[in-house]
Amino acid sequence: MKPAQRPMELSIRLAKYMLMQKLKGRKRFPMVTMLEPLEMCNLSCVGCGRIREYKSVMSKMMPVEEALAAVEESGAPIVSIAGGEPTIHPQIADIINELVRRKYFVYCCSNGLLMERVMQKVKPSKYFCWVVHMDGLEEKHDESVDRQGVYKKAKAAIQKALDTGYRVCTNTTIFRGSDVEDLRELFRTMTEMGVEGCMVSPGFDYEAVSDREQFLLRSESEEVFKKILDPKRSEGIRFYNNPLYLNFLRGEREYQCTAWSNPTYTVMGWRMPCYPLADEHVGKVSEVMKGEVWERYGVGKDPRCANCMMHCGFESATIFGAITSPKDWITLIKSGAISKSGITAS
Ligand code: SF4
Numbered sequence: 420m421k422p423a424q425r426p427m428e429l430s431i432r433l434a435k436y437m438l439m440q441k442l443k444g445r446k447r448f449p450m451v452t453m454l455e456p457l458e459m460c461n462l463s464c465v466g467c468g469r470i471r472e473y474k475s476v477m478s479k480m481m482p483v484e485e486a487l488a489a490v491e492e493s494g495a496p497i498v499s500i501a502g503g504e505p506t507i508h509p510q511i512a513d514i515i516n517e518l519v520r521r522k523y524f525v526y527c528c529s530n531g532l533l534m535e536r537v538m539q540k541v542k543p544s545k546y547f548c549w550v551v552h553m554d555g556l557e558e559k560h561d562e563s564v565d566r567q568g569v570y571k572k573a574k575a576a577i578q579k580a581l582d583t584g585y586r587v588c589t590n591t592t593i594f595r596g597s598d599v600e601d602l603r604e605l606f607r608t609m610t611e612m613g614v615e616g617c618m619v620s621p622g623f624d625y626e627a628v629s630d631r632e633q634f635l636l637r638s639e640s641e642e643v644f645k646k647i648l649d650p651k652r653s654e655g656i657r658f659y660n661n662p663l664y665l666n667f668l669r670g671e672r673e674y675q676c677t678a679w680s681n682p683t684y685t686v687m688g689w690r691m692p693c694y695p696l697a698d699e700h701v702g703k704v705s706e707v708m709k710g711e712v713w714e715r716y717g718v719g720k721d722p723r724c725a726n727c728m729m730h731c732g733f734e735s736a737t738i739f740g741a742i743t744s745p746k747d748w749i750t751l752i753k754s755g756a757i758s759k760s761g762i763t764a765s
């Protein structure tokens with residue numbers, strides 16, 4: 420099946436937005452708003468930090484007006500809705516429809532179980548894309564999400580979304596013990612179904628998760644990604660992440676994290692400092708942008724950052740890095756990848 424194309428307007432809008440921020444002299448600014456309108460989920464994945472960190476506010480649902488105000492406050496042209504499972508939120512369609520009406524590019528991360536319910540209320544649009552969590556083929560995925568039958572339901576939801584005309588991507592988290600062959604087969608299957616692309620990222624070592632053994636060290640992640648992304652063996656697979664980030668995952672490039680560009684708004688406020696770490700929650704997005712915060716966080720600064728390679732911190736870093744490197748900028752433009760700035764959740 421012919422895949423939906425990432426809209427050209429997205430790349431143009433993001434490039435224009437970045438230029439405007441630079442002209443305004445802003446050193447740090449949001450590129451993607453990570454919006455978590457709830458933390459509740461209908462699954463209990465073994466590597467999920469959110470459902471463990473936010474136990475005390477599990478039933479809290481963010482009002483529509485609050486969600487929209489957070490997106491406006493951030494000002495980033497891309498919004499990634501995660502959580503928790505966004506499709507459980509009773510007003511998720513209202514949030515998506517209003518953001519689409521305001522021409523934000525909205526990515527809604529889902530485990531696929533309740534997508535059809537939302538499809539009845541949200542029309543396909545170039546401004547809206549599903550991002551479905553897939554951690555392997557049937558056996559591996561069901562093991563990862565700790566429930567049988569989820570792979571089949573998620574795959575059926577992807578098919579239905581594609582048939583209905585939605586843009587669809589997948590998002591895969593890599594853990595210690597992830598089966599490289601199984602993952603390649605998953606990516607091939609998804610590509611053949613017609614998804615726009617498969618996103619990959621190593622899992623983050625969440626302190627709230629009891630089995631910390633499943634999370635990879637940085638050197639281990641690089642070894643696994645060298646295998647997964649081996650060009651000779653991944654031919655025909657459409658990855659969504661930009662080529663510079665894929666090089667970074669293979670250990671071929673080094674970056675400092677720019678997670679301030681993906682500020683995360685939750686039912687408790689803005690996570691500080693970043694999507695993976697929540698040392699505190701603050702009331703204003705501008706607090707996440709402060710230079711003094713980033714003197715404390717990032718590789719070589721906080722020990723918890725040592726093994727982090729997540730797209731929220733480093734895919735955006737590849738874009739900012741490319742601004743000062745014409746060669747890298749050309750690589751991004753050629754691959755149509757300027758818009759891939761770390762839009763997904765875990
Ligand atoms: S990883 Fe996603 S699908 Fe799994 S429990 Fe967490 S929020 Fe739910």
Ligand code: SF4
Pocket residue numbers: 676677678692693694695696716717718721723724725727728729731732
């Ligand atoms: S490296 Fe960046 S994104 Fe990763 S945990 Fe540290 S501050 Fe957060």
